[in-house]
Amino acid sequence: MDTKSQLINTATALFQQKGYKSVGLNEILKACNVTKGALYHHFPNGKEELLIACLHDLNEAITTDIKTIFKENLSIREAIRSMIDKLVHDFESDGTLSGYTFSSMVSEMATVSEPVRNACSALYENIQHIFYEKLVTEGFSSESASEMALLMTASIEGAMMLCRTQKSTDPLKTVAKLIPNLLKSF
Amino acid sequence: MDTKSQLINTATALFQQKGYKSVGLNEILKACNVTKGALYHHFPNGKEELLIACLHDLNEAITTDIKTIFKENLSIREAIRSMIDKLVHDFESDGTLSGYTFSSMVSEMATVSEPVRNACSALYENIQHIFYEKLVTEGFSSESASEMALLMTASIEGAMMLCRTQKSTDPLKTVAKLIPNLLKSF
């Protein structure tokens, strides 16, 4: 793999685990055996440019990942189920909840840096759009589909937060169990 | 107000706005005109002890705040509605979403410091417990009440995250609108 992708990949993982400010450049550099010169060659604007590159990469990765899940599963219930199953599995295997979340970066940077906030906003919008389209094909009206997509995104993101504080996957499991009920209520 | 509370209050506000790592001790000290000596007199273990004190204070403040809202409002629908209305109002007036959230602190510290993680966990549990009790008095079974309490907490927390990235209160408003539907679905 080339140096640039290497930087993005390890930085992404570290940012997801510890947040943005908690991870120093030297930590990233050491983790992927790259020197400072190389970093500033590929990212002249330093750490924040690297973060935005990470968010862009994450956006693409998450989007394609969810899209394939939504293609493989016929109903939105099954799709959401297998999506959350994957999150739960990842969390249980490596202990870190890095799946479709970047809340650690959102919450500390969204209020500080506009470019970062925009990158995060784009990511959430993409996720919601995938939900939205699936819901529309299942007969939901445009309005209720976008509302449901928002509710689903919010509850999953919130559940991940709870999982992190509780060191347990139960919140995600509960939400996964309840989402079918939500869909019924419309 | 005494020095200790002054420190806690201003630190809480700053932490909520920018997160933990982004706020330096000197920034806090300057903001409330307190010197380093005073800080380390009241919090010998420094910044992290201050953060935990903030979380404890926040816990109490949020808990009593929500409790009074839940006493004033007969149905849980009305209670949630006025709770979110308050959040929306705060966000629209001062631009910062500091209400019942501390996700900025959770996400960057929960994976790093156990004491902080515990304090955050306690806070979420308290909130859920208030929801839970109200739901039980409205006839929900113990099991579905705790599930609903979790779902509500998660979706509100997630919605706040979305609000922050979108710089809009719409996500919270949408969630507020949909929660009655959730309750019906049980």
Added chain:
DNA sequence: CCAAACATACCAACCGGTCTGTTTGTTATT
């Protein structure tokens, strides 16, 4: 008189970022 409640100067460690090289790969010229 004594301890609690500060104030202030100071510190090593670390931060992100810049600097000046050196290596390496590509292309043009003879």
Added chain:
DNA sequence: AATAACAAACAGACCGGTTGGTATGTTTGG
């Protein structure tokens, strides 16, 4: 084929500023 020329891709020493934290003093209330 050899070489000159050039730029991209690094390497690593270095820098000023800031960080959280400490040590030592001074004030103040009981």
